[in-house]
Amino acid sequence: MNDIKITPEIVKEHGLTEAEYDRIVSAMGREPNYTELGIYSVMWSEHCSYKSSRFHLKKLPTEAPWVICGPGENAGVIDIGDGQAVIFKMESHNHPSYIEPYQGAATGVGGILRDVFTMGARPVANMNALRFGEPSHPKTKHLLAGVVEGIGGYGNCVGVPTVGGETNFDPSYNGNILVNAMTVGLADKDKIFYSAAAGVGNPVVYVGSKTGRDGIHGATMASAEFTEDSEEKRPTVQVGDPFTEKLLIEACLELMATDAIIAIQDMGAAGLTSSSVEMASKGGVGFELNLDKVPQREANMTPYEMCLSESQERMLMVLKPGREEMAQAIFEKWELDFAVIGEITDTGKLTLTFGGDIVGDMPIASLVEDAPEYERPYTPTPTRPTADVPAVNDLNKAVMDMVGGPHLCSRRWIWEQYDHMVMGDTIGRPGGDAAVVRVHGTDKALAISTDVSPRYCFANPVEGGRQAVAETWRNITAVGGMPLAITNCLNFGNPERKDIMGQFVGCLEGMGEACRALDYPIVSGNVSLYNETNGSGILPTPAIGGVGILKNADARATINFKAEGDTILLIGETKDELGASLYQKQLLGEDSGMPPHVDLTIERRNGDFVRALIENGQVSTCHDLSDGGLIAGLADMAIAGSMGASVTLNDDQPLHVSLFSETQARYLISADDATAEDIRREAKDAGIPVTILGKTGGKCLNVNDGTIDIAMSDLTSAHRDWMPNFMKNAS
Amino acid sequence: MKARIHVTLKNGVLDPQGKAIEHALSNMGFGGVDEARQGKFIELELSETDKDKAHENVDAMCRKLLANTVIENYSIELE
């Protein structure tokens, strides 16, 4: 295959520009052969090199005293005290999931699990952030069914609970769904494993599944815009084997308990190539690999195929010399392949041999550091004029349509297909503000949330970026957690378009501001660009995955009303902020105006106040307000508590504003009368806006003496049934 | 020698996957499918050259592992 002459067509097929090809030739001092071209193409793809995004990513805050390892490794690591660390990351698997939803989503989960256990963590929770096209689009049901089944199929089998996530529908995702998967793991702080290779002569070891022809060019596919015929690319989608992954987790953790491993890295996108290049690059060494030794599933595989295969459930390690036999015994016990395929050199090159010949010889530095970096031109998103958002005639109907509609209805149909309880530590199940998972064997718990409001990001990327970060912070706060750090999946359209690049830059600016103001750094992440079909891009979707800690897992809050007759309080102020709201979009079919402003000082002040109430045991019922505003939050709490509520809203604004405004930094809480009065006083003393809205109880959701009056039985069934009804007869 | 084994659900055992296929085909407008039953197909590459012995072996494999005779039937083809 290396005899193939490199033509401009071949270069183009590999997703490289002419200028990029010239750069390769000058880096190598000669023309690359076919295998080498393939390797450059994946290493320099958007997916591996972050060539369009790196310049801007550097501006994000990544440090805090509790950050052990920020971006650049397989996953981020933070300190949670007592010698323990949390390791987590979120990653996209958008394009493969659109082409083959089950396998695309399943391998997305598998890949992110490997990123986390590679670093020495036992995965303890999976989360996700999913975006589909509008419900009426002919593919939506099929894609949703397949993605959910794939996430469950993989996560359930490996035995890591899928504890929550978010699911949105919007026409902009009709041809480009988003499947972002997040894994959170726990490790001992002094037992964290990194990917930098070291020690000339040390063995390079391949473990896990055999290599087949799966997913060749997955990394370049993930960096290309879709066209109508993309579905023909089906054979490149890899197939996941969660059973092997489970064995791989156990075998790796068993080996990690010894001192045999110097460096370890999973083989993700671009497989053997990217893992060996990254390990060598970080360690400043060279790798010599004998491809004849790579365990192969199919006959007659070429070096090109072996280097670019994206077969799943594989890892690459550098071991201390002399530990091979002991390591091999562990992998054989778990019935996994184990092969020494090469060694570390001091050449600074990736040298590949096959059948006695050298089939590739490339300077590592040129594959990584010399990768192109583009400061792509951009136009900032124009500021929108304020919108006047009118009232609808029938408020009862409006509430029913929203709570019982695609955007706010219960996601139970989804999460009941995920084993969210395995491992026995899920104490805050899906359906709340943040999932809560105990740190096994301790009084501590992790709070985890994934969020972004793409509507806001589209309307105003800076506000949207701020809001995405703030919302995870708020969700973690609402269960009583102290937010610590985030990971992200930056899903955008084609960065070669100035307006899209403007969205990207704007969102990052807002995210950075929020991270700094909330002491909430970014420790890992992933960028997915070119989410476009025929020139039509997705809403900018920087999905954020936040992690926080509860020092005492018993002091936490859930959203369900606990007792009839409790007082309901609103913390925070409601402003006239219906621009880019769900109310406007769903009920009026419009999208105009500015999204709600995120005042990070107020955000922090209100959140710290609410968290303290939960930590000191005054409050165990709390819900943050977001899409759909106050009435949506109230409905959630009433439905979850199987009881009604009666409230009075008299904040001098039109009722539809009080009900549906999406002003940020707000929480609803409920407590017995005496505690509620204490809270009201404490809030006043602290200068925090607080309003007593009414009481829990009864069989109806009642606002302003019957202006809204909905039977809880109707509201509950509308909320519960939308999705199961929608998904009937999906295939 | 190659052994081809078909494992199918016994008559009378509910086959939810078959039902789903039947349903999907009819939704897609394919008429005239009265019933769909889903099974498994397993192919084995055998070193045995004697057909009778091979059959005996494969039959034991089916009874002991490849099929669950509480709910499944199997058939063996050798070539």
Place this chain on the structure above:
Amino acid sequence: MKSAVIVFPGSNCDRDMAVALTKITGNKPLMVWHQETDFDTVDFIALPGGFSYGDYLRCGAMSAKSNIMKEVIRRAEDGVPIFGVCNGFQVLTETGLLPGALMRNANLSFVCKDVKMTVANNDTMFTADYAEDEEILIPVAHHDGNYFADENTLDTLEGEGQVAFRYNEDINGAQRAIAGITNKRGNILGMMPHPERMIEPALGGSDGRKLFTSVMNRLS
């Protein structure tokens, strides 16, 4: 009470079972790898949930043929209490220690949720601490929990009091809403729901505890 948890490749509720046994009995169970052929004498053997061998071929089929199951079968014949949950139940039917088979859920989807069920027979060593017809809340998490047996077998199971638990609603299409059954002798229980996941209020309830205390009380 000394217990053992059998671990197959792909088991994933082995730790949960061990945690529950440790919390309730006060003793850490022995974890026994599937390739073993023998292990210390114990009072109680648990086959945990999970996806042994990835549920490939049929759920529980490959584990049922493992080395260790030969020994488990021998001990079952000696009267040692054997308790299979979820995948463990599937292994027990695949070995023939319990009648019937567990098929794909009728709606074809994996289901994970708390379900209300009834103790159909509280006169067994696994259920004695429950009241007669007690309604309990225990989670399920399975893709293949649809219990099937022929009519005669079902009649026998019911006639002999071998149906231990019944779902209060249709969860997976199981015949006669069967959630768990014992063998005729009464020393083997297989059930799809996970009592080891309901042993403390923080996890959503404690209705699973009595299953373990029943066995403990019987053995002491």
